[in-house]
Amino acid sequence: MPSPVGEVLAALAASFESLGVRWYLFGAQAAIFHGVARLTADVDVTIRPAPHSIPTLIAAMEAHGFVLRGIASDDFVARTSVLPLVHSATRLPVDVVLAGPGLEEQILDRAEPRTLDGVRVPVAAVEDLVTMKVLAGRPTDLNDVEGMLRARRDEIDLDEVRRTLTVLEAALSRSDLLPRFEQIFRRIR
Numbered sequence: 001m002p003s004p005v006g007e008v009l010a011a012l013a014a015s016f017e018s019l020g021v022r023w024y025l026f027g028a029q030a031a032i033f034h035g036v037a038r039l040t041a042d043v044d045v046t047i048r049p050a051p052h053s054i055p056t057l058i059a060a061m062e063a064h065g066f067v068l069r070g071i072a073s074d075d076f077v078a079r080t081s082v083l084p085l086v087h088s089a090t091r092l093p094v095d096v097v098l099a100g101p102g103l104e105e106q107i108l109d110r111a112e113p114r115t116l117d118g119v120r121v122p123v124a125a126v127e128d129l130v131t132m133k134v135l136a137g138r139p140t141d142l143n144d145v146e147g148m149l150r151a152r153r154d155e156i157d158l159d160e161v162r163r164t165l166t167v168l169e170a171a172l173s174r175s176d177l178l179p180r181f182e183q184i185f186r187r188i189r
Helices: 004-017 027-033 054-063 073-078 103-110 126-136 139-152 160-174 177-189
Strands: 022-026 043-046 066-068 084-089 093-100 112-118 119-123
Touching: 004 043, 004 054, 004 073, 004 112, 004 119, 022 027, 022 103, 022 126, 022 160, 027 043, 027 126, 027 139, 043 103, 054 093, 066 139, 073 084, 073 103, 103 126, 126 139, 126 160, 126 177, 139 177, 160 177
Parallel strands: 022 119, 043 093
Antiparallel strands: 022 043, 066 084, 084 093, 112 119
16 A cells, blocks of 8 residues: 555556656655655655646646645745645645746756655755755755765755756855755764
8 A cells, every 4th residue: 555645646646657757756755755754744846847838737637636725826836836636545645846947847857766565756866856855945954964975965966956946046146055955074074
C-alpha cells in the first residue's frame, strides 16, 4: 500500500501525463529525496502548463482526485502563478507552481527521475533545489540547504550552485544569496 505522499505523487503523475505536461517535485519532499531528514505535510511541484489553459489543467487535476483549496481564485492564480489544491483521498495540500521562462525551464530540463512507492517522479536536481532554497531564505529552507550539503556534499556541483546564485543576484538586484550559501557551507565543513 503506498504512503499518502506516494498516492499524491501517483495522482499528480497521472494528471500531468494525461495532458503531456512536464513537471518536477521541489520543496521539502524533494529535499527528503536528496537526503534531508524532515517531516512535511505538503507537496510542491512546478509544471510547464503550455499550451493548456488553467481551466483545462484544473479539470485534469480534478479528474485525478484534486480540488482547489478555498484561497484559489482567478486573481490569486494570476498574481502568484500557484494553483493551491488538496488531494481528496489523503487530504494533503499540493501547491502547483506554473513555470515561467528561463530558470524554471532549465530546472525542468535537469530534473532527475526518482521512484517512490513505485511512482516515477521528476525531482529537482540537488543543485537547483539548493539554489531555490537559498533564494527562499526561510529558516526551514536554509536548514534544508544545510541538510543537503551534509548528505550529498561530495556529489553537489558547488560551482554550479555559485554560478546560479550569482546570476540570480544580478537579475534580482540582490547581494545576499551567495554570502548566505557560503555561510552555510562554511558551517558544515
